[in-house]
Amino acid sequence: MESQKKRQAAYMKKNLLDQGYLDEQFAHLEELQDDANPNFVEEVVKSFYTDSARFIRNIEVALENGPYDFTKLDNMMYQFKGSSSSIGARRVKRQCSMFQECCYAKNIEGCRNTFQGVKQEYATLKTKLETYFQVSPSLNNSNKHLYATTLFVCLNIFSKKLFQAKLL
Amino acid sequence: MNLVASSSVSWKSNSNNSDRVEKNEFPAGLRVLVVDDDPTCLRILEKMLRNCHYEVTKSNRAEIALSMLRENRNGFDIVISDVHMPDMDGFKLLEHVGLEMDLPVIMMSADDSKDVVMKGVTHGACDYLIKPVRIEALKNIWQHVIRKKKHEWKDKDFEQSTIVEDGDQHQKPPEDVDYSSSANEGNWKSSKRRKEEEDETEERDDTSTLKKPRVVWSVELHQQFVQAVNQLGIDKAVPKKILELMNVPGLTRENVASHLQKYRLYLRRLSGVSQHQNGLNDSFMGHPEAAYGTMTSFSGLELQALAATGQLPAQSLATFQAAALGRSATKSAISMPLVDQRNLFSFENPKLRYPEGQQQLNNSNKQINLLHGIPTTMEPKQLADLHQSSQSFVAMNMQGNARMQQNNALLMHMSQQQQKQPSRGQMLNESSNGQVSQPPLSMPQPLSSNGIPAAILSRNGIVDNVRGPVYNPVSPASSMVDFSLNQTTELQNSFPLVSSNSGMSTLTSKRLLPEEVNSDIKGSRGFPVGYDIFEELHQQKSQDWGIQNVGSAFGASDHSGIPGTLDVSPSMLVQQGISSMKKNGQNGNSPMGGPQLNLFSGGNLLTVKAEQLPDTSYQSNLFLEQFGQDDLMSAILKQQESVGEVETEFGFDGYPPLDNLPV
Numbered sequence: 001m002e003s004q005k006k007r008q009a010a011y012m013k014k015n016l017l018d019q020g021y022l023d024e025q026f027a028h029l030e031e032l033q034d035d036a037n038p039n040f041v042e043e044v045v046k047s048f049y050t051d052s053a054r055f056i057r058n059i060e061v062a063l064e065n066g067p068y069d070f071t072k073l074d075n076m077m078y079q080f081k082g083s084s085s086s087i088g089a090r091r092v093k094r095q096c097s098m099f100q101e102c103c104y105a106k107n108i109e110g111c112r113n114t115f116q117g118v119k120q121e122y123a124t125l126k127t128k129l130e131t132y133f134q135v136s137p138s139l140n141n142s143n144k145h146l147y148a149t150t151l152f153v154c155l156n157i158f159s160k161k162l163f164q165a166k167l168l
Numbered sequence: 169m170n171l172v173a174s175s176s177v178s179w180k181s182n183s184n185n186s187d188r189v190e191k192n193e194f195p196a197g198l199r200v201l202v203v204d205d206d207p208t209c210l211r212i213l214e215k216m217l218r219n220c221h222y223e224v225t226k227s228n229r230a231e232i233a234l235s236m237l238r239e240n241r242n243g244f245d246i247v248i249s250d251v252h253m254p255d256m257d258g259f260k261l262l263e264h265v266g267l268e269m270d271l272p273v274i275m276m277s278a279d280d281s282k283d284v285v286m287k288g289v290t291h292g293a294c295d296y297l298i299k300p301v302r303i304e305a306l307k308n309i310w311q312h313v314i315r316k317k318k319h320e321w322k323d324k325d326f327e328q329s330t331i332v333e334d335g336d337q338h339q340k341p342p343e344d345v346d347y348s349s350s351a352n353e354g355n356w357k358s359s360k361r362r363k364e365e366e367d368e369t370e371e372r373d374d375t376s377t378l379k380k381p382r383v384v385w386s387v388e389l390h391q392q393f394v395q396a397v398n399q400l401g402i403d404k405a406v407p408k409k410i411l412e413l414m415n416v417p418g419l420t421r422e423n424v425a426s427h428l429q430k431y432r433l434y435l436r437r438l439s440g441v442s443q444h445q446n447g448l449n450d451s452f453m454g455h456p457e458a459a460y461g462t463m464t465s466f467s468g469l470e471l472q473a474l475a476a477t478g479q480l481p482a483q484s485l486a487t488f489q490a491a492a493l494g495r496s497a498t499k500s501a502i503s504m505p506l507v508d509q510r511n512l513f514s515f516e517n518p519k520l521r522y523p524e525g526q527q528q529l530n531n532s533n534k535q536i537n538l539l540h541g542i543p544t545t546m547e548p549k550q551l552a553d554l555h556q557s558s559q560s561f562v563a564m565n566m567q568g569n570a571r572m573q574q575n576n577a578l579l580m581h582m583s584q585q586q587q588k589q590p591s592r593g594q595m596l597n598e599s600s601n602g603q604v605s606q607p608p609l610s611m612p613q614p615l616s617s618n619g620i621p622a623a624i625l626s627r628n629g630i631v632d633n634v635r636g637p638v639y640n641p642v643s644p645a646s647s648m649v650d651f652s653l654n655q656t657t658e659l660q661n662s663f664p665l666v667s668s669n670s671g672m673s674t675l676t677s678k679r680l681l682p683e684e685v686n687s688d689i690k691g692s693r694g695f696p697v698g699y700d701i702f703e704e705l706h707q708q709k710s711q712d713w714g715i716q717n718v719g720s721a722f723g724a725s726d727h728s729g730i731p732g733t734l735d736v737s738p739s740m741l742v743q744q745g746i747s748s749m750k751k752n753g754q755n756g757n758s759p760m761g762g763p764q765l766n767l768f769s770g771g772n773l774l775t776v777k778a779e780q781l782p783d784t785s786y787q788s789n790l791f792l793e794q795f796g797q798d799d800l801m802s803a804i805l806k807q808q809e810s811v812g813e814v815e816t817e818f819g820f821d822g823y824p825p826l827d828n829l830p831v
Contacts, residue, residue, distance in 0.1 A: 025300045032215050032303065040215060048208040079206065079252070082278040086209045086300045 009136035016132065021125050026088030042133045048087050049126055055080035056119060063112055073111060074103040084122075091121045195310030196221040199243060203233040203261065204250040204276070209299065213248070216303040230256035237269050241384055244271060245313045248297075251277035251284065259291045266292045267434065268385060270320075272312040276301060290437055323429055324422045385427060392416065393427060402435070 016022045026041070033040045059076050062069070081096035095118040102110030200222045204210045210226050217224040225244070227233040230253050237244060247265055251258040262273045275288040278299040288296045294312040297305050385393070396413035397405040407425035414424070 028302060029212065032212075032219055034219070037215065044208060044211055047211060051207050075252075078278070082252075082299055083206050083208050085278060086206070086212055088300070 005135050012132045020090050022088045023090040045087055045129050052080055052083050068108050070103045070106050074100055089125055095121050198222045198310050199245045201225045201244045202248045203227050203230055205253045216306050220307050230261045234264055241269055246272045246309055248274045251275055262291050262293055272316045323426045
């Protein structure tokens with residue numbers, strides 16, 4: 001059970017890395033996880049999505065009506081991009097760079113289009129990571145797992161003892 | 169989310185590190201303060217640092233981090249800070265930490281462009297990390313702590329020997345009186361040498377064995393220091409003499425020596441940075457001398473003028489002046505800022521008018537009327553009026569209080585000192601008598617070159633810097649103004665203000681840029697030089713308050729919470745008056761100065777002025793200059809005072825000449 005989950009998690013992670021959704025920064029974050037913080041990456045990703053939501057909102061508002069302050073848009077996106085890169089969100093980061101290029105070119109339509117791309121990648125990654133965290137060994141999972149395993153082992157021992165005792 | 173320092177930091181003396189080193193635990197337990205506005209990044213960094221067995225304190229606000237550092241001066245070993253933060257520019261924080269606490273600071277950013285990295289280097293960052301940061305990069309940060317400590321000891325030793333020599337020289341002559349001249353020399357030298365060696369050894373032993381508590385260079389102390397340095401002259405300032413002048417019990421020559429070294433580096437950096445101004449908000453450090461001279465004179469006068477016009481809160485004006493003074497006149501006293509402060513307070517009302525005036529920027533006449541002495545549009549005759557108004561403004565200032573005069577005198581003194589730089593020196597040449605009115609009044613002359621700003625600058629005496637050719641060194645005041653203006657012009661387009669040498673002005677002007685307002689403001693805060701000067705001039709508590717307020721105002725401007733006054737001054741001066749003025753509402757930095765700068769740059773004061781010199785811009789220029797200084801000061805002062813006053817301080821009390829400017 002546990003190994004199956006592990007395999008599943010490893011497979012998912014490989015996919016995410018191969019398809020470019022994540023980069024090695026994500027792997028580095030996972031290396032930081034230890035017994036004291038077994039769900040570290042999941043927590044970080046969760047807080048990322050919570051905190052970066054305001055960037056998305058702000059940029060959206062800024063793209064609605066003119067006059068368009070491209071420098072401001074660029075600055076906002078710069079901050080969002082930095083945040084995304086810190087969790088290893090590679091595709092999101094790439095979309096952000098494209099958006100920034102449109103800002104530089106003062107191309108508002110380009111900005112809007114690339115921003116749609118940003119939001120899309122942002123949402124896609126969120127779904128994929130949520131699935132990933134369900135299968136990856138985390139504290140919650142391992143707790144349950146541990147609990148189940150311990151229970152199983154106890155039952156095993158108990159039944160063995162019973163057997164020895166005569167009953168079985 | 170707001171992250172406040174975690175409880176991991178405890179007050180520890182420096183001996184902790186040495187103990188740790190001895191016990192071979194080092195670098196475990198290294199006390200790191202990490203500052204980043206991005207909570208995700210902050211969290212990741214904290215985890216990484218914990219994995220390195222460091223003691224981590226995190227903060228997502230630079231202001232909070234700075235106050236933590238100040239409260240607990242020996243509580244941290246190293247600081248890691250992000251470059252782009254909304255409340256304070258990372259480089260400003262870097263400056264503050266370097267000057268006040270002398271801790272190693274590592275900068276971080278996703279931006280790896282060369283100029284930003286260079287900026288980190290010039291501001292004294294001991295390292296620069298590119299985001300996303302890897303744990304491997306953090307594992308070795310302890311080396312910066314060791315290196316810095318090692319250098320400190322080296323400096324102290326060096327200073328010791330220097331001090332010893334000085335002492336020996338003082339001591340020797342009387343002893344050798346009885347000897348013949350030739351014998352004297354021989355004996356004197358040899359005995360001197362011997363004594364020096366002995367003293368050096370003794371002192372070295374003492375310093376190395378004693379665990380000296382780190383000296384806290386508070387605002388007042390630093391002010392005293394700068395005052396002493398200015399009195400002696402930056403070239404002749406030796407630690408022993410500075411110590412004597414300061415007359416602070418418990419302060420050793422070594423403390424003074426190391427602080428002096430830092431101060432010199434700071435000044436050098438200012439002058440070096442001013443050349444790399446483009447786009448550097450913090451470049452306000454430009455040429456220390458230039459910046460000082462110009463800034464000081466500029467800020468003082470402008471502040472007064474602005475204050476008079478009610479544009480700037482008196483306090484802010486004072487701060488400005490202080491800042492300007494500090495920056496521009498490395499050698500000159502900070503008297504100007506002090507004076508300005510007074511003016512700031514007295515001219516709070518006019519300040520309020522400033523915003524109004526801004527709107528009328530185009531209407532020079534109206535503006536002039538609105539702004540006491542701040543000509544909104546510069547026209548030929550207005551220029552002349554400007555002189556007059558500046559003069560009157562100066563007079564007004566003088567009337568304000570004796571302080572003002574003192575400040576002016578100081579300003580003048582400063583400007584004189586700055587004479588080294590052609591543009592700057594002139595400011596206060598004439599004001600040697602310490603009468604404020606005099607130097608500023610001389611401004612009229614400079615106006616010719618740069619128009620109104622020149623006038624103001626002329627008061628400062630740094631006229632010619634503004635645009636170089638435009639300003640004549642003639643008026644001391646104007647030179648300062650010009651200088652600042654010039655510097656701003658040098659700055660990117662955003663700061664038409666002054667591209668002159670004064671790094672400060674450029675910095676301030678940079679701040680004016682709306683986009684950069686926050687960063688600018690921060691930058692100004694980060695202007696340690698101005699800070700120093702400002703502190704010195706701060707003779708009165710009220711002034712300090714003013715300065716602090718101004719400083720805080722600046723900082724506040726970043727938060728767009730700044731009252732109109734702040735916005736008015738600096739920004740106005742810098743950029744195109746109208747647009748910037750509108751923006752000014754939020755930040756003092758608005759580029760009001762722009763129009764003015766153009767003026768100055770054009771060298772045709774009359775012409776330029778007519779087109780652009782909105783009063784606000786002029787004020788903002790001045791303001792800007794001072795802003796940087798003010799930031800520094802405010803940062804320093806903030807410790808002492810509440811920030812609330814910040815906004816009000818920005819008055820341009822010290823902006824005397826504006827009153828005289830004819831509408």
